[in-house]
Amino acid sequence: MKKNLPRKFYERDTAKVARELLGKVLIRPSKDGLTSGKIVETEAYYGNDDPASRASKKKTKINQIMWEQGGLALVYMVHANWLFNVTTEGKETPGAVLIRALEPLKGLDIMKKRRERKNFQDLTSGPGKLTQALNISKKHYGLDLVNSENIFISNFHKDEDLEIEKSHRIGVTKDLDRELRFYVAGNKCVSC
DNA sequence: ATCTCGATTGGCT
DNA sequence: GCCAATCGAGATG
Numbered sequence: 231m232k233k234n235l236p237r238k239f240y241e242r243d244t245a246k247v248a249r250e251l252l253g254k255v256l257i258r259p260s261k262d263g264l265t266s267g268k269i270v271e272t273e274a275y276y277g278n279d280d281p282a283s284r285a286s287k288k289k290t291k292i293n294q295i296m297w298e299q300g301g302l303a304l305v306y307m308v309h310a311n312w313l314f315n316v317t318t319e320g321k322e323t324p325g326a327v328l329i330r331a332l333e334p335l336k337g338l339d340i341m342k343k344r345r346e347r348k349n350f351q352d353l354t355s356g357p358g359k360l361t362q363a364l365n366i367s368k369k370h371y372g373l374d375l376v377n378s379e380n381i382f383i384s385n386f387h388k389d390e391d392l393e394i395e396k397s398h399r400i401g402v403t404k405d406l407d408r409e410l411r412f413y414v415a416g417n418k419c420v421s422c
Numbered sequence: 423a424t425c426t427c428g429a430t431t432g433g434c435t
Numbered sequence: 436g437c438c439a440a441t442c443g444a445g446a447t448g
Contacts, residue, residue, distance in 0.1 A: 273429070282429070292444070309430040310441035328429060358430050368443090401429055421430095 232257070232384035237376050240300030244318040244325035247300075248274035249412045251316075251327055253392045254383050255335065258364040263340045265364045267332030267354050268386060271413040271420045273399045275315070277324035281404035285324035295372055296324040303373040303381060305366060311358025312367045316375060316383070330357045330400070330411070332364075333419040356421045 235254065240247055249272070257266040275283040277296070284293040284306075292306050295317055304315040304326050318325035332354040334341055341353045341363040354360040361367065366381065375382050393415040398405050400422065413420045 275429075284429085290445070306429090307441095307443050308428050310443085311430050313429065315429090330429085356430070399429070403428080 232387075234376055234378070234382040234384060235301075237299065237301050240316060240318050240376075241320045242300075242318065244276055244327060245274040245410055245412075247316075247318045247325075248272040248327040248410070249394065249396075251329070251383070252394055252412055252414055253386055253390060255386050256329065256332060256360075256364070256381070256383050258366065258381050259379065260365055262365075263337050265337030265340050266335045267360065267364070267419075268335055269329060269331075269383070270333050270417045271329075271331035271411070273328040273330055273412070274318075274410040275326050275328065280406055282399060282402035282406065283324070283326075285326070293324075296326050297322055300325075301374060301376040303366075303370050303375055303378075305361070305368055305371045307368070309358075312361040313357045314361050314366050314370075328357060329360065331355050331413070331417075331419050331421045332360045333417060334363070351418055353419075355419045 251269050251272050254269050277285040285296040295302050300318045302317040315326040315328045334353050342348050354363045395415045396409040397411045399411045
């Protein structure tokens with residue numbers, strides 16, 4: 231079993247974490263089998279000065295862990311889909327990275343069943359799709375990815391050279407004048 | 423108790 | 436490409 235990324239990986243500038251999460255593997259063992267995928271698309275969300283961020287408003291039950299340590303699972307629902315994020319930066323500095331797309335690696339049959347789709351590209355090519363494929367939901371809220379066996383992120387076995395591109399964030403009503411979406415160029419599983 | 427809205431998805435034109 | 440459906444949280448009364 232591969233090793234969880236350490237706390238210090240997450241407790242850095244959010245855009246840097248988002249960018250470096252590309253190519254890492256999200257691993258999700260479960261009762262019905264292990265599913266995993268390579269991260270190919272992410273978005274960075276900051277605090278106060280980021281109108282698109284959940285942390286730009288006051289603390290709530292949902293966003294409060296953005297002020298906690300880095301490496302925690304932040305899961306919430308948008309338009310009837312669970313979205314999976316990881317907190318970043320140290321305590322008192324809010325930040326999180328949204329995982330927007332994966333390239334399926336293991337457990338493809340399980341993913342197909344959960345998604346009720348059989349095409350490779352329909353499995354995890356969107357933030358709501360990948361949570362369904364990996365069976366991630368509200369119950370994982372607050373999980374510490376640095377220690378957990380249920381969901382964790384680790385380095386990929388081979389150091390591939392990724393060609394990374396960036397763009398403005400997708401779907402947000404008020405974006406910043408800064409490109410905070412990162413994705414692997416040309417990858418078939420990127421959401422758009 | 424009810425209403426509004428969203429970091430989406432999938433089906434249809 | 437367009438657009439309606441979907442769920443839960445947060446706000447409001």
